[in-house]
């Protein structure tokens with residue numbers, strides 16, 4: 001059939017809208033939106049035809065019907081989905097694409113309380129006076145870490161931006177070439193610095209930076225010396241990095257503030273074998289650094305936020321920067337953050353899921369994995385080989401590249417069928433399940449699965465395995 005005739009078979013917008021398969025989905029408030037979707041979809045089909053793509057004609061060659069079904073599918077996808085629950089069986093604790101830190105029950109309740117009505121966000125109820133929204137959290141952070149003061153913004157990228165902008169908007173910030181990192185694709189330090197400071201002085205080389213390099217930057221007019229946690233990579237071999245304390249000394253000698261973008265936000269040392277070799281925020285404050293910043297939703301275990309700790313005068317300058325208004329955190333986040341900080345204050349670490357996941361004993365995970373695999377085995381003998389093996393979980397979130405945590409994984413090897421297909425199937429369920437795939441097997445790490453979720457995970461896997469078995 002020639003192109004002109006094919007194009008003539010494209011239906012009118014009205015015809016698509018009145019088809020009962022679509023019209024039942026239309027409400028008064030969605031009519032305009034669905035009409036837009038219909039127009040967009042007809043245009044897509046027209047373009048496809050013009051490009052010679054005949055597959056859009058649908059199986060029966062009924063293009064109108066294909067368009068109706070396509071739009072109906074899109075509408076159902078909207079209505080069926082705000083965000084979907086995901087069971088994270090990957091063992092990556094701070095999985096950025098899954099929303100990083102999981103919050104504990106009491107923190108959830110505090111956020112719900114703030115959401116359900118009015119709260120004393122910026123008012124002192126005793127005096128009726130207006131107060132800073134972050135006052136309570138800042139006070140707790142100071143008392144917990146020994147910092148003079150704290151400022152809170154909506155993520156750590158904003159914290160870096162605000163701090164550098166406040167101290168070097170018309171001056172220069174010095175940073176080592178070995179620390180010009182990119183984290184998760186959307187945080188590129190060089191880009192943030194070039195937008196927040198008038199001038200960026202790159203110091204040293206990729207693998208080696210010495211104190212004399214920073215000294216040169218000082219001579220060159222640096223207004224701020226910035227050190228950045230390398231977070232998600234290591235430089236090994238012929239390397240040199242200037243320790244924070246030496247940098248602090250240089251800063252003090254020259255009257256230039258030193259800031260450390262620590263990123264991960266481990267408030268106190270966890271001791272033991274977890275997160276070895278990582279300095280805590282409290283220890284970093286003890287080094288005399290002028291400012292340190294980190295994410296609230298990484299190791300701290302709170303909702304998304306960025307926290308800057310440091311000397312009162314510098315923090316006050318940041319509060320007075322007009323950008324602070326654009327970067328301020330909302331009441332829900334603040335309510336959650338305050339509760340997390342109270343958990344630290346009260347020593348209730350078991351109420352902070354991120355810390356619980358990091359600290360979970362391998363023996364306990366081993367036991368859970370054993371029970372889990374036994375249960376699956378009983379159901380799927382013959383269709384899959386299921387056992388447990390040694391493996392590793394990771395902290396993730398672009399934090400602490402040197403640290404992996406020993407774990408015990410449930411390994412599922414299908415007798416027939418590809419692990420990728422099994423993993424796709426699990427991901428497309430509700431709740432969605434994310435697993436690791438390696439070689440011919442699928443791996444489940446229960447470290448990041450709560451006790452409450454374990455039953456759901458089991459059901460999802462049983463369902464997935466059943467479906468695979470049917471299809472093969």
Ligand SMILES: *Cc1c(COP(=O)(O)O)cnc(C)c1O
Pocket residue numbers: 155156157158183187228229230231261262263264294295296305306397398399
């Ligand atoms: C994670 C991280 C950031 C970005 O923080 P967000 O809260 O994701 O904006 C910046 N710097 C370092 C060192 C980090 O680890």
